[in-house]
Amino acid sequence: MSTNLDINVKHLTRVEGHGNIVVNMKDGTLEKAQLEIVEAPRYFEAMLKGRSFHEAAIITSRICGICSLGHQMTSLKATEQALGLDVSEQTVLLRRLLVHGATLQSNILHAYFLAAPDFLKVGSVFPLVGSHPEVVVRALRMKRLANDIGDVVSGRAVHPITPVPGGFTSVPSARQLEEIKRRLIEDMVPDFEATVETLKSLAAAIPQFERETEYISLRSDDRYALYDGDICSSDTGRVDDGEYRKMTNEFVVPHSTSKHCKANRTSYFAGALARWNNNHDKLCDLALGAAEELGLQPGCTNPYMNTIAQVVEAAECVTDSLAIIDQLLGDGLKDELPNQEPTRYGRGVGATEVPRGILYHEYEYDRAGRIVKANCIIPTGQNLGNIDDDMKKLVPEIVDEGKDAITLKLEMLVRAYDPCISCSVHMLDVEFRD
């Protein structure tokens, strides 16, 4: 039995961005267990300061390729609140549809391409092309359709084009939406059910580990909160999204170019598992059925189950997308111009559930419509403290399993959070100090 342990995984693979896992144990005492964030800082404040409100969402979507849509939605909401720009019901429906497309895309990418190789004990999705071709083809088909929602509604799934402050520069045609609807019903729903079957057969590979923590997500009375809602903590309940600073409390730690966050404890969980724990009562039957099949219970405290929670909520994205498309088609699509006449110049906050958790943007504009201050807080940054706390509990529990097994479980733990390290580092850079 080893009571000395020295693990150093440099540039962890199959995550977005650059991070190292570092664990040291000496004579049975855990000296260090942390995720080091070594992503190069990008200093986004230099890009935002003095920029026109037309550019804010164009710039912030470049913080992250995977979350570009989420950044754009959050940025637009913050700008619209700051400038007093009202948007139409059609705009809100199209944006909700976009958030579903982006969430679906990201959750499927994570489950199949980044997490599943661990369950099947291979190094990437590529060997599965030969060994499990039907699974890879299914994953690609699901991802394609999710991306097509982005391409059709926003002009481009990565770094969307048409969503601008006050609305859209162009809207999809009824025919395009009908085609998306047809493929959601004919392809996506059966593919989703097959995904649940595949995951069920792999569920034994998900490590058993429990650590109760604080779960923070948006919550809405109307629906499973993704596009908007209040901030909801499993410890202290709901507050308005304008009070996000109280729920995040960013601070710098030396081992990370991304700042850490905390609310009521030393760390908290943001992301699909937090959304599930706080909002499972708002999910559709397809999602609840999948949760039951996959053994996901309300009040789940196993962080590895985040991947399962992502798959479960993908069903909600499909169901609600169909409802939104029906409403858009029923109301008739209107070729509206975006409302870009500011009625005020001040501060605005946007909060959106993106795949990895709540994303916050806050801007302050001057009277020329240029940004004087910006603050953005990223889900992965919010989760970093929770990941470190998980590691500190996990390592002593599995110390007898040998270095290779411990390393794999630590890598899987980090991957379960689906971290988006570019985001966490790049967004932290958007803070201007008062």
Place this chain on the structure above:
Amino acid sequence: MAKPRVAIFDFTGCEGCELNQLNFEDQLLDILAHVDIVEWREAMDGHADEYDIAFVEGSLSTPDCIKRIHEVRRKAKVLVALGACAVQGGINGVKNTHPIEEVREEVYGEDKYLFPTLPALAVSSVVKVDYNVRGCPMTQLEFLKVFTALVLGKEPIEPEHSVCVECKLKENECVYARGMICLGPVTRAGCDAHCPTVGQYCTGCRGLVPEPNLKAMEEILVEHGLNVDEAWKRLQLFNANEIEGVRS
């Protein structure tokens, strides 16, 4: 003939260009049939000692980036820069227009020396780049063209005309006529004028055409009653390194 060995690397950027490679859902299996992917941190475990083609995403902005890019260049027969950050420094270049100490202090405060940083550079300002795939994110169509040419042993061709040419071919209404600033006249084509086609202005993400007529662009802006300073500011967004010192 052995399949080309391909490696993909990310430096300072958003990884959207890499993501766009995983977004070739319809072509991914065909691509995989023609090459061996030997290293790609975002998608797979493992490292390789040499490769025929290296795709490089992101700009170079830390001492570690400089060290890594030399290593990639040594091991690669052909190096392709992927996307605006790698090709021309891209959006990261904007930080170069501010004093570096000020930028670091604004973000990290008194902890600024914990994290080293350099001006954000295009890959070609540090090592030789053989080919470019431009755009933010990289234009997927252009990637497939460059990829196919390289696999077939042919020379990829880079367009030298402006986005306006493609926009006219699409029969779009001119963005200037709609009262918006547009960077199409000085921006390199190859995207099929996608942004103007869906109602947005050209943001200049593909970099400048060779010998851009910036004077003429200013004249068009004035003619349409648009703000010349604002246009330069927007041009800077993806091209800070390229236009540094150009405007007198």
